[in-house]
Amino acid sequence: MIYADNAxxxxxxxxxxxxxxxxxxxxxxNASQPYSFSRPAKKALADARETxxxxxxxxxxxxxxxxxxxxxxxxxxxxTLKEGGRKLIITSKIEHHxxxxxxxxxxxxxxxxxxxxxxxxxxxxASTLQGIISxxxxxxxxxxxxxxxxxxxxxxxxxxxxxxxxxxxxxxAVQAVGHIPINVSEIGxxxxxxxAHKFNGPKGxxxxxxxxxxxxxxxxxxxxxxxxxxAGTENVAGIVAMATALQNNCSQLxxxxxxxxxxxxxxxxxxxxxxxxxxxxxxxxxxxxxxxxSFRDASGEMLLHRLDLQGICISTGAACDSIHTQVSHVIRAxxxxxxxxxxTVRISFGKYNQIADASAIADAIIDILxxxx
Ligand code: PLP
Numbered sequence: 001m002i003y004a005d006n007a008x009x010x011x012x013x014x015x016x017x018x019x020x021x022x023x024x025x026x027x028x029x030n031a032s033q034p035y036s037f038s039r040p041a042k043k044a045l046a047d048a049r050e051t052x053x054x055x056x057x058x059x060x061x062x063x064x065x066x067x068x069x070x071x072x073x074x075x076x077x078x079x080t081l082k083e084g085g086r087k088l089i090i091t092s093k094i095e096h097h098x099x100x101x102x103x104x105x106x107x108x109x110x111x112x113x114x115x116x117x118x119x120x121x122x123x124x125x126a127s128t129l130q131g132i133i134s135x136x137x138x139x140x141x142x143x144x145x146x147x148x149x150x151x152x153x154x155x156x157x158x159x160x161x162x163x164x165x166x167x168x169x170x171x172x173a174v175q176a177v178g179h180i181p182i183n184v185s186e187i188g189x190x191x192x193x194x195x196a197h198k199f200n201g202p203k204g205x206x207x208x209x210x211x212x213x214x215x216x217x218x219x220x221x222x223x224x225x226x227x228x229x230x231a232g233t234e235n236v237a238g239i240v241a242m243a244t245a246l247q248n249n250c251s252q253l254x255x256x257x258x259x260x261x262x263x264x265x266x267x268x269x270x271x272x273x274x275x276x277x278x279x280x281x282x283x284x285x286x287x288x289x290x291x292x293x294s295f296r297d298a299s300g301e302m303l304l305h306r307l308d309l310q311g312i313c314i315s316t317g318a319a320c321d322s323i324h325t326q327v328s329h330v331i332r333a334x335x336x337x338x339x340x341x342x343x344t345v346r347i348s349f350g351k352y353n354q355i356a357d358a359s360a361i362a363d364a365i366i367d368i369l370x371x372x373x
Pocket of ligand 1 (some may be wrong): 007032068069073094098143145147172175196204
């Protein structure tokens with residue numbers, strides 16, 4: 001089996017697995033309890049918060065554990081809106097559905113939402129935001145890196161504009177955290193969403209960075225966990241594993257990125273040598289390892305299923321969306337020509353892939369496309 005769908009989810013880091021094990025077996029104390037048996041759990045949460053904060057240049061009290069990217073996005077968007085005062089939300093057309101659907105919900109509650117277009121590389125231009133942002137804007141939410149095409153957005157520039165206007169800035173960094181260097185002090189965002197399973201941590205756990213002093217409602221009411229902002233007993237094992245996975249990935253960022261770039265090159269060279277007609281989407285400034293390719297007069301879905309028969313896992317659009325066969329909102333937003341759009345696939349390599357995987361996938365695709373003719 002070759003797994004090349006790391007933008008959908010990643011395999012668990014072995015150290016992360018070992019780190020979580022005691023909290024699933026012997027150290028099962030509830031971190032909120034005052035007796036000594038619960039101390040290891042409480043300390044593990046504090047250590048994990050510190051580790052994660054260090055990896056993204058935050059203070060540990062600015063890290064709030066959540067159940068993953070979707071929850072973090074929903075919290076950032078719904079939690080910052082208030083009756084009275086500024087009401088407008090500005091987001092982009094290529095956000096993940098966790099952001100888009102949260103925006104639709106608040107829109108139905110009476111908060112206007114504006115969707116920023118992107119250029120053909122999937123980049124939100126700062127000048128576009130400049131032309132739209134107004135005194136009524138409460139929140140700007142633009143993703144740090146796109147999950148389908150991997151484009152990295154100019155978040156620092158967009159944040160400066162948002163702040164100049166007195167708006168809050170959120171970024172969905174689910175695809176970026178643990179893959180590219182991130183320092184929230186340098187970028188200046190007020191909120192940043194992350195999800196452990198995208199950086200070799202376990203599923204169902206993530207965090208929201210909330211800059212100290214940001215005006216946001218609690219996510220849930222109940223116990224006093226997460227500084228009284230997100231009630232509910234913490235997923236200690238998941239949180240510990242998330243911190244270990246993030247630390248491991250961040251300590252190897254440069255090496256991993258150069259290996260992933262080699263895989264990209266190997267894959268594309270094979271396509272070129274076989275004279276395959278394709279477009280690489282989001283080619284300009286993208287996450288290492290993500291290849292979004294549109295093949296002329298092909299079907300992405302057909303490719304996915306034929307590769308599946310050979311034990312190769314890739315994606316046609318966003319994984320969460322794989323029941324829909326229509327051209328994704330991202331591919332539409334970057335205006336991929338019609339004769340290519342339907343033949344779009346996403347191959348996303350991760351730290352456990354080998355260069356040989358890139359060649360094998362390219363060979364398999366070339367074979368399928370040539371046989372089809
Ligand atoms: N945001 C982006 C950009 C994503 O890629 C995903 C997952 O595909 C999410 C949010 C949702 O994250 P989770 O699966 O942790 O809920």
